[in-house]
Amino acid sequence: MTSPSIDITWSLAEAEAAHAGFPEIGLAHFWVGVCKAVEVSATELLKAGSLELQAMEGQVEADFLEVREAFAALGISPKLLRRSIRARLGKEIGGAGRPLHRSMALRKVFKTAAAVAKSDGERLRPMHLIAALAEQFSPEIAEAMTRLGYDPSEVMRGLFRWVAEARPGERQKTPRHKMPDKKVKEQDSALQRFGRDLTELAAQGALPPLIGRRAEMLKITHILLQSRKNNLILVGEPEVGKTEIGR
Numbered sequence: 286m287t288s289p290s291i292d293i294t295w296s297l298a299e300a301e302a303a304h305a306g307f308p309e310i311g312l313a314h315f316w317v318g319v320c321k322a323v324e325v326s327a328t329e330l331l332k333a334g335s336l337e338l339q340a341m342e343g344q345v346e347a348d349f350l351e352v353r354e355a356f357a358a359l360g361i362s363p364k365l366l367r368r369s370i371r372a373r374l375g376k377e378i379g380g381a382g383r384p385l386h387r388s389m390a391l392r393k394v395f396k397t398a399a400a401v402a403k404s405d406g407e408r409l410r411p412m413h414l415i416a417a418l419a420e421q422f423s424p425e426i427a428e429a430m431t432r433l434g435y436d437p438s439e440v441m442r443g444l445f446r447w448v449a450e451a452r453p454g455e456r457q458k459t460p461r462h463k464m465p466d467k468k469v470k471e472q473d474s475a476l477q478r479f480g481r482d483l484t485e486l487a488a489q490g491a492l493p494p495l496i497g498r499r500a501e502m503l504k505i506t507h508i509l510l511q512s513r514k515n516n517l518i519l520v521g522e523p524e525v526g527k528t529e530i531g532r
Contacts, residue, residue: 298315302314311390369430394417415444
């Protein structure tokens with residue numbers, strides 16, 4: 286399962302390839318797309334998107350923050366890297382219309398990244414793609430990094446290490462089912478003790494599917510995101526699905 290941040294990156298990479306006149310989206314174009322995405326806020330990226338996408342702003346911001354932090358840890362400037370890659374790629378003769386397809390190399394990268402995400406039990410995020418892209422440094426990427434003083438092999442190892450440390454299994458070795466002691470329980474807020482974090486449950490795929498209520502869910506999301514008058518009442522005949530929407 287992909288994420289909105291993947292769709293955004295794909296769109297930016299496609300625009301980059303089309304603007305430069307390339308017939309398909311290559312590995313280098315996706316690097317440029319990632320670099321462009323992490324330079325701006327999620328609000329800016331989703332400004333022209335649908336209400337459904339805008340409701341996922343927190344998820345998108347978290348996904349790109351992960352990449353931003355990985356780049357910062359390795360001393361990589363997204364803006365400088367993007368410019369260096371673009372200068373190395375140059376432009377093709379003639380224009381290319383959209384939509385563009387991915388190159389075979391980029392398809393393999395997606396397949397590898399999807400396998401990593403699946404093994405972690407997670408949705409496909411930009412960080413998975415970055416790690417997969419690092420496995421296949423094209424000459425353009427390697428040269429662009431070298432020009433900026435980065436060692437491509439060191440960058441590759443650093444990205445792999447970052448993704449490995451971010452995996453749930455690597456991040457915590459403590460058993461999840463260990464009961465908290467009485468002191469910790471008393472410090473929990475009433476919301477934590479008696480409520481459920483629906484965002485976390487949705488990310489884990491633990492919520493039941495809801496079918497045929499897309500318009501209603503979009504309306505609910507729109508109301509809840511309002512700064513004023515964001516109280517919500519569900520009204521309807523018995524057995525029409527109010528309880529399922531409320532969950």
